């Protein structure tokens with residue numbers, strides 16, 4: 001199954017992508033994680049992307065389209081994949097269509113704007129393995145340490161309150177129109193984000209079936 005997860009920053013796309021990945025044994029592909037990895041490794045692409053990400057802006061379409069094109073051509077995507085954080089603009093969605101990528105379902109996780117700020121301010125990430133946590137809703141076993149790989153958790157610069165509003169505006173202006181785009185194709189499924197991760201996961205799994 002070829003899936004797209006849509007939703008505002010902090011809606012919980014990444015967490016649900018991990019759950020689907022475990023359930024269906026298909027890779028979860030996060031453009032945000034790929035970009036952060038590139039920044040950590042100091043690659044040319046990372047250098048290019050950093051200023052956009054830190055400012056809460058989108059990285060230029062051609063950069064992320066290139067990343068996705070390369071990633072989807074790898075063998076592990078043959079039985080399906082989950083796109084987390086791509087597409088984020090109409091031109092990115094059109095690029096997927098032009099690549100001949102057939103999408104089966106788009107799951108849109110809806111969380112009201114008022115709840116986004118607290119979700120993002122509590123978010124902690126592992127820069128080594130990409131795992132994400134929340135100080136309140138999804139705490140690691142040991143405070144400040146990644147359950148998966150033992151690395152120290154950090155707060156992303158773009159999760160600081162001064163950048164969050166910009167990211168939300170960007171989401172509403174550039175990403176939300178994708179709901180219409182996929183609704184028209186008849187493949188959009190809406191999931192209301194819940195307080196508890198497992199409740200959202202139950203709704204997400206249901207959206208994979210009906």
Ligand code: ADP
Pocket residue numbers: 008009010013030031032033035052053054056057058059060061064084085086087088089092158167
């Ligand atoms: P979140 O969904 O929580 O905002 P991501 O990790 O998906 O976080 O993305 C972080 C940042 O990486 C975005 O704010 C943006 O700058 C950049 N980015 C990720 N995916 C894309 C994309 N498809 N197009 C443009 N920029 C992207």
Ligand code: ZN
Pocket residue numbers: 126127128129130131146147148149150151
């Ligand atoms: Zn880790």
